[in-house]
Amino acid sequence: MAALKKNGRQTVWFQNPPAIIAAASIAGSKEGDGPLGKTFDKVVEDPYFGEKTWEKAEQRMLQEAMQKVLEKAGLNFRDIDFMLAGDLLNQIICANFTARGLSIPFLGLYGACSTMYEGMALAAIMIDGGFAERVLVGSSSHYSTAEKQYRFPTELGVQRPMTAQWTVTGAGAVILAREGAGPVVTHATIGKVIDLGQGDPNDMGAAMAPAAADTIVRHLLDTARQPDYYDLF
Amino acid sequence: MPLEKQKQQYNDMVNRIKPKPPVLRNVFWAFITGGLISLIGQLILSFYRSQGLNINDAGAATSATLVFLAAFLTGLGIYDEITRRAGAGSIVPITGFANSMVAPAMEYRAEGLVFGVGARLFTVAGPVLVFGMVAAWVAGILYYFFR
Incomplete structure (x- = not known):
């Protein structure tokens, strides 16, 4: 028998579609210069964000995005049932260290580019399943931490091929809730x-x-x- | 469709539409930059010769000077900008080797002197050294038996 809330091979649908009640984002200077520049809550010019390492800078971006989204929704961490977050680094350290600071039950995710989507899909499933009222979802990446982990040291001279990609420096966070105003996840x-x-x-x-x-x-x-x-x- | 055939078809499509590197422009800048580095090397060599060093000592001093300059430019964050345009023109000369040592040293400094800089210093230059030493060893053996 097919599952009650599943359509076809790969799609789930939500009986009471959860709402995205708030969103926050923070990005690096290259992203700030781009077409979405005006839409970020904060643009950070310094790739170190005042920290000693790029990893700490990325973690701080995620933490600030999380705090910002709570502030925008007018909630504090006790109102959140679960936090789902991930990043690109070993042991998803940015998400883990952010969770350490927020004191919300935490599930770490790794979906590479799809981490944000994975988090939102799982949050909607948790809420529509009746396991949570509000779920905080976030993810982060940083050009320099990704280059360091996956490719070459940033100061190494290399000629980038035409198809090379550029990892975003930034972090985003949303709150999904059973009740509230905002676009819904159907x-x-x-x-x-x-x-x-x-x-x-x-x-x-x-x-x-x-x-x-x-x-x-x-x-x-x-x-x-x-x-x-x-x-x- | 069988997976292997699908992969082949997809690969053909990717190769057809993938943006091609600007070969002429790359070759031009590689030629100019590589030539310029060689010219600077020659000037330094001539200078040391004029100061009375013999040809071997002047050569070693020239290498050391070029390595210092490249390390300095890497520290200032300029060398990788040069190579972005010049490609092999600034990777192949000894200055590229200096860059490949200093870049990881800077990158991993934050992880400490031993487990950061010490452990990671040769991440890029390592293969060059390993195969350079193996080649030198093989050449030495051949020289020993066949001279």
Whole structure:
């Protein structure tokens, strides 16, 4: 028998769609110069953010984003049932050290680029399942910590190929709640890992595109929606 | 469709639409920068020769000076900017080797002198040294038997 709140192969739907009642973001200077620059709550020019290491800077960004979102929602940490967060570093240290400071029951996540989405999907499931009233979700990354962990030291001279990507410096946080005003989460489509054999670490786009395309198609099939249901893909 | 065929088709598509590197521009800047570094090296060498060093000592002093300059520019955050344009032009000369030692030293300084700098100093230059030593050893053996 199919699960009660599952549509098709990969999509869950929510009986009482949880609302995103608040969101906060903080970003680095390159992101601040970009087209979304005006939308961030705070732009930090210094890649060290006044700390001794980039890792500490990233952790501080996540912590400030979390505190900011609580402030925007007019809540304090006791109002939050669970916190879901992750980042790109070993042992998801930024999320862990942030959780240490907030004293909220914590589930650490690792979904690389999909961590924020993974957190929001799980938060919606927890809330609609009746296990939580409000869930805090966040994730962070930092150009320099990611380069250091996955590629080369930042001061090493390399010629970036045309397909090289640039990891965002920044952190974001949202609060999902059973009650409240804001956009609601109606469905969540969980993607599969799809490997079409792309081996170039400097071309992540080509490696990730098949899974993204598959998830989008599966979402449309599972929800019986046509592509024109959405304004933009 | 079988997975292997799908992978092949996808790979062909990626290769077709992937942006191509500007080879001519890259080669041009590599030539200019590599040539410039060599020219600077020659000037330094001539200077040491004019100060009375013999050819071997002047060569060693020139290498040391170039290594110092590259390490200094790495510390100022300039060397990686040069290489972003110049590519092999500033990776292949001895200055590139200096950059590959100083960059990890700076990066891992925050993790301490022993487990940071000490442990990570050769992360980039390590292969060059390992295979350089193996090649030197093989050449030495061959020289010993066949001279």
